[in-house]
Amino acid sequence: MENAYKLSVESLLKQLEVDPLFGLSENEVTHRIKKYGANIFKVKKAKSWTLIFLNQFLNPIIYILAAATILAFWFQEWLEGIAVIIVILLNTGIGFTMELKANRMIESLQKSAELLSTVLREGKIKSVTAANLVPGDVLMLSPGTIIGADARIIHQEGIAVTESALTGESNQVTKSEKVLNDDTPVYKRSNMVFKGTIVSKGNAKAIVTATGSQTELGSINKLVQEATKEDTPLGKRLNRLSHWLILLTLFLTIVIIAIGYIEGRDWELLIKTSIALAVAAIPEGLPIVATITLAHGMVKLSKQKVIIKKLEAVQTLGEITMMCTDKTGTLTLNKMKVSQVELEDESIVISSLNSKRNGEHSKHSGLSFQKFIEVSILCNNAHVQEENSNGDSLEIALLVFAEELGYNVQDLKSKFPEVYEIPFDENAKFMATLNKYGDSFQICVKGALETLLNLCSTGIDKNGNKIELDRHKWLQSSEDVASLGLRVLGFAYKQGEETNLDNQLHDLIFIGIVGFLDPPRSDVGEAIKIYKKAGIKGINLKSCV
Structure with a gap:
């Protein structure tokens, strides 16, 4: 319900067909789950191990190495061809192993992060998984509750909510059950609570109005899912290097053939010599060196409880020259x-x-x-x-x-x-x-x-x-x-x-x-020193406003 914030409590209860003193029946919950779907975000299907493995070959350098392998075997340079194949397999193997491990860790974290919500059903207060919430469910909110779905407050006692998961602001927001105007923006909807936010104080009873991808947090998740993938700095540089190498090898081949033709040399010899020089110009060791270096960084970060989903992200992290940070709750304790x-x-x-x-x-x-x-x-x-x-x-x-x-x-x-x-x-x-x-x-x-x-x-x-x-x-x-x-x-x-x-x-x-x-965190001073030593300049966003 997109207009829940501007409806009276009576109108809301009538539209959702729910008694706030009884809640929904289990049969009605089952019916509504079939109608509206589970209270989960629609996410892209996780990549299979086959796709992860094949993606390791989508690299211009690998294309050139593959071409070099074919040419080496064509001219019966067996040792050279086998060496290049080993380089390709090592490169793809390391990348595949690290990314597969990261994906499994992320899936494990998602499964362990299942939320529980307190609801009123059939006149009894029950604890259910947030995935089973449906529009019309009566939520019982208390301090520390992580809200499992978007809901309209129908009764409250001094409730305030931290909406940093939705707005990025750490300050708690005071809520009420008052009806709001038609044009009230999301961040000012004081009679609504949103999925992923946390009750910081007070108690309230609220009616679920949106679940899953229909929630405000679900809209953000949808934008993230639809975001266009951009190449990493390392990827861009390797692509640029690959293009120059291809142009260089083509140039050398043409020059050698032209000179040999002018001098009247044998055509077969000219072609073999040109291809041999072109293959020699390809740095077969570059991909494996880059992959091993990134894998080392990935392992080092994992020991500090940082999960890197793709190898290239390690190098992207190393490209940071400026860091913008909020103060409250980030540099400080958020404890006045x-x-x-x-x-x-x-x-x-x-x-x-x-x-x-x-x-x-x-x-x-x-x-x-x-x-x-x-x-x-x-x-x-x-x-x-x-x-x-x-x-x-x-x-x-x-x-x-x-x-x-x-x-x-x-x-x-x-x-x-x-x-x-x-x-x-x-x-x-x-x-x-x-x-x-x-x-x-x-x-x-x-x-x-x-x-x-x-x-x-x-x-x-x-x-x-x-x-x-x-x-x-x-x-x-x-x-x-x-x-x-x-x-x-x-x-x-x-x-x-x-x-x-x-x-x-x-x-x-x-x-x-x-x-x-708001006192600073004890480790902030040391962290800032590390950033400065790494050549990273820090800027507090609030100081720029």
């Missing part, structure tokens, strides 16, 4: 940490503190800092555990920072329980909670600085006094923090009432901003 806190009259650079900062919050006992800690803990849906943490990376970073300073996150949440929440929304760009605060209530808000400044009327100093809000100062401070490569988040609060939170989001008290750092 609080790096800088900017308050009205206090600037805290976290790198200046010890890595174990237990109890250090006594050094920052100002009321503005205390309010920042309160808001960062209360306006937060993440859960931090020693072995496993769930939630948004920024929210996890805030809780970890508070715990490192000696604050008890759970005690604070229990002391000031949440009454009402406005989840973070990509359009609104903020999250807000209403918390019971003793005999009164407190509104806690965090989000994009520009959004929060529009909701605030005053600021707060370290003594807890309300002061005039200098918007220009905070915008400049945000730019300064962002220029260090940090992500910026603003914080605000005010005393509230137990009423609709939407009507109270005005005249907030602005607290300050926080800069988050």
